[in-house]
Amino acid sequence: MKLKSIFLSVVTLLAVLFLGACSQSSNGDVNKDQWTTYESNKKITIGFDNTFVPMGFEDKSGKNVGFDIDLATAVFKKYGIEVNWQPINWDLKETELKNGTIDLIWNGYSKTKEREEKVLFTNPYMENEQVLVTKKSSKISEVADMKDKILGAQAGSSGYQVFEEKPDVLKNLVKDQAATQYESFNEALIDLQNSRIDGLLIDRVYANYYLKEQGILADYTIIPVAYDGENFAVGARQSDKTLVENINKAFKDLYKEGTFQEISKKWFGDDVATADVKK
Structure with missing residues (x-):
């Protein structure tokens, strides 16, 4: 019992120190x-x-x-x-x-x-602005073509945020009225390349740079989305x-x-x- 009491005391102390550290920056x-x-x-x-x-x-x-x-x-x-x-x-x-x-x-x-x-x-x-990126082979060349299609977006991004805030623009069109969320755009673009999603809502600066660097810009369509500029x-x-x-x-x-x-x-x-x- 004594050892258990000491253990609980140590755990409590560590918890207090952790919470205190959370209110301080380096x-x-x-x-x-x-x-x-x-x-x-x-x-x-x-x-x-x-x-x-x-x-x-x-x-x-x-x-x-x-x-x-x-x-x-x-x-x-x-x-x-x-x-x-x-x-x-x-x-x-x-x-x-x-x-x-x-x-x-x-x-x-x-x-x-x-x-x-x-x-x-x-x-x-x-x-910056949010754009929809699709493979040219998918024949998706405008936002309306995303009806019942699978959309991807980065979790916590401004793109995902505006997707939720303005459902009439894109959310109400896509499959399940939801976007597959990714931790990073890299993961999302890999899924787009492999046709696991049909379109990706992404920052224009990222899309342009990534596709150019990969030498595949000609294989994709970058579509403006009717969200306000950022x-x-x-x-x-x-x-x-x-x-x-x-x-x-x-x-x-x-x-x-x-x-x-x-x-x-x-x-x-x-x-x-x-x-x-x-x-």
């Missing part, structure tokens, strides 16, 4: 503005989906690369802060941020009204106001210097900056 109290802590520690942790090409992903050598990787690195270089890139389950991104295991969500993260209730966003830095922004905790202000300032400074454009042209061959960045 830098300090998540309920306070932590900019001075980031500056003094010279480190910040960014959560990202390491399969989301070309925004932020792990290449064949195991290195984290992508547009957002380069941009975030340039932003924090201005403040002498090193970025620690933390791969996360994209479906749990806001939970990871709230618990303090990451300090920012930065990886093609679309700014939406629902997400604004949970996080503090920077100014948008890039525009803006990519960086998500922080509501308390990290100074952090967000400094990221916004760095965006503008990098654009004035031409660094933003260099990074943009490296990954997209064009200047993708929003009006907020160019001001």
Whole structure:
């Protein structure tokens, strides 16, 4: 009985310590503005989906690369802060941020009204839209052709969110009025290639880059979907106001210097900056 009592006491202590840790980030109290802590520690942790090409992903050598990787690195270089890139389950991104295991969500993260209730966003830095990708061999060339067809989407993505919020656009058409959910777009595209799904709701930037890199763009149809356009922004905790202000300032400074454009042209061959960045 004594050993059992000691065991229960240890388990209770560990539970308390775990819950306490969940209210702290690696830098300090998540309920306070932590900019001075980031500056003094010279480190910040960014959560990202390491399969989301070309925004932020792990290449064949195991290195984290992508547009957002380069941009975030340039932003924090201005403040002498090193970025620690933390791969996360994209479906749990806001939970990871709230618990303090990451300090920012930065990886093609679309700014939406629902997400604004949970996080503090920077100014948008890039525009995006949701598209439907199908195999040309399927003869699906417009949204209406998806009637009773199987749709795929990434769990926790803005695409899946708007799919649910605006059922008249696509949801009411597809089989079972539901989408097969995937942890990553890579898995979804493999299923599309193997005809396990008929169409995939996906970010245009990802679809274009992936299909071009694979040399199969000509085999697929990219169909615009009647959802509102999206803006990519960086998500922080509501308390990290100074952090967000400094990221916004760095965006503008990098654009004035031409660094933003260099990074943009490296990954997209064009200047993708929003009006907020160019001001």
